[in-house]
Amino acid sequence: MSQVIEFWYEFASTYSYPAAMRIEDLACKQEITVEWKPFLLGPLLREQGFSTSPFNEQPVKGAYMWRDMERTCARLNLEFKRPDPFPQNGLHAARIATAIARNDEKAAFSRAVYLSEFAEGRSIADPDLLAELLARVTDDAAEILEKAASQQNKDLLKKNTSTASNCGFFGAPICRTPDGEIFWGNDRLEEAMDWALRCRES
Amino acid sequence: MSQVIEFWYEFASTYSYPAAMRIEDLACKQEITVEWKPFLLGPLLREQGFSTSPFNEQPVKGAYMWRDMERTCARLNLEFKRPDPFPQNGLHAARIATAIARNDEKAAFSRAVYLSEFAEGRSIADPDLLAELLARVTDDAAEILEKAASQQNKDLLKKNTSTASNCGFFGAPICRTPDGEIFWGNDRLEEAMDWALRCRES
Numbered sequence: 595m596s597q598v599i600e601f602w603y604e605f606a607s608t609y610s611y612p613a614a615m616r617i618e619d620l621a622c623k624q625e626i627t628v629e630w631k632p633f634l635l636g637p638l639l640r641e642q643g644f645s646t647s648p649f650n651e652q653p654v655k656g657a658y659m660w661r662d663m664e665r666t667c668a669r670l671n672l673e674f675k676r677p678d679p680f681p682q683n684g685l686h687a688a689r690i691a692t693a694i695a696r697n698d699e700k701a702a703f704s705r706a707v708y709l710s711e712f713a714e715g716r717s718i719a720d721p722d723l724l725a726e727l728l729a730r731v732t733d734d735a736a737e738i739l740e741k742a743a744s745q746q747n748k749d750l751l752k753k754n755t756s757t758a759s760n761c762g763f764f765g766a767p768i769c770r771t772p773d774g775e776i777f778w779g780n781d782r783l784e785e786a787m788d789w790a791l792r793c794r795e796s
Numbered sequence: 797m798s799q800v801i802e803f804w805y806e807f808a809s810t811y812s813y814p815a816a817m818r819i820e821d822l823a824c825k826q827e828i829t830v831e832w833k834p835f836l837l838g839p840l841l842r843e844q845g846f847s848t849s850p851f852n853e854q855p856v857k858g859a860y861m862w863r864d865m866e867r868t869c870a871r872l873n874l875e876f877k878r879p880d881p882f883p884q885n886g887l888h889a890a891r892i893a894t895a896i897a898r899n900d901e902k903a904a905f906s907r908a909v910y911l912s913e914f915a916e917g918r919s920i921a922d923p924d925l926l927a928e929l930l931a932r933v934t935d936d937a938a939e940i941l942e943k944a945a946s947q948q949n950k951d952l953l954k955k956n957t958s959t960a961s962n963c964g965f966f967g968a969p970i971c972r973t974p975d976g977e978i979f980w981g982n983d984r985l986e987e988a989m990d991w992a993l994r995c996r997e998s
Contacts, residue, residue, distance in 0.1 A: 642856055654844055655966040658980060665977075665987070764857040775867075778860060781983045785867070 597794040598627045600770040604635035605684025607766040611712040613780040630700045632691040633758040635766050647681045673713035683719040692751045693742035702731040799996040800829045802972040806837035807886025809968040813914040815982040832902045834893040835960040837968050849883045875915035885921040894953045895944035904933040
C-alpha cells in the first residue's frame, strides 16, 4: 500500500522552491505519494506577530538566507534569481493551485510558478503569467481559472490555511505525515519520508 | 595540508548540542581540523531586536523546535532532556571554554557541558558543575578557572562575540570556512565540510 505525505507550501516562500522541485523524485523512490497542499503563510505570520516576511524583519538572518538559497540551488543545479519585490504576492497562484483537482497537474503548475518566480525572477502576481503557466500543464485551464475565482474556492484556501494554523505551522514548506508529525523546511524532506515509511510499517 | 573550519557555538543553543556532538567525527573523516569558537549569542540577538530566545518569543516555532530536537537527537542516538529554564545562562561556561588553550580540551569540555545541559537537564550556570566537568577533561583545571575569571579572558570572549556579530551571525551553531562563508545550524555541517574541502582544492 502506498503511503501519503502532505506537502504544504506557500508560493512566496524561498525554501519551498527547492523543496517543490525535488520532493517528487525523493517520494517516488520510496513509493510515497505526495499530496500537494498550497496554503497562505501570511495570515499565520500575522497571527504570530510579523507584518512581513521574517527575513525582511530580521535583515541579518535575511542576508544569510539569500546567500544560503544561492548555495542550496547551486547544489541542486537549480537556477536562482532573487525575486523583487520579496515576498511576492502568491494569493492568485495559491487560489489557482487550490482549484486544480488533479494532484499531478497541481504539482506541475506549482513547480512552474516556482521556476518563474525564483529561476526567472518574474512576478507571480501577474494573472497573464499564471494563465500561461496553467495552460502549459492542463487542458482545463479556462475551467480552472473560473473555479479559482469562485467564493467556494477562496473559502477552501482559507480553510486549508486555518488547518495549517491549527497544525502549528509557522513557516514553509512543511511535510506532514499520516500520524500528524510535521517537518519544516527543504532540509527535512528526507527525514519526513523516513518517518512516513515508519508509519507504513507500523 | 589539513583544512580548518571554525565551529562557533553558544552553550544555551539547542541545535549546537547535536552539532557539537557530531562535528569532530564528520571533520575527522575528511581530514578537516575543527577550531572551537565559543561566543555569546545573547548580545547579537539583543542587537537584532530580541529580548530572549527567538524560540520563546515565537512560541509556535518554539513548540516545533522542541519536537524537532527530540527527533534529531533520537536519530543521532543522543539523550535529550529539555532544559528548565530555557535558555540556560551559558556565560560562565563560555568564559571557561574561552580560557582553555588546547583545542581538544576545549572541545571535550564543551561536549561535556552540552551533555550535562541537554542530556541530563542540569544547570550549566552552576560553577561547581562546570569545575567538575573541567577537571574531567584537563589537568590544568585550577589554572584555567583562574584565567577564565580574568578581565583579559572576559575581554577576549567579548571580542570573539563582536567578531561573530561582524560576520553576520544571528544564531548558532555556525560553521565558518577559510574563505569567510558561513553555514548556520546542525543541518549545515556536511555542506560546510564540503565547502571547506573545495577551499583546500582551489
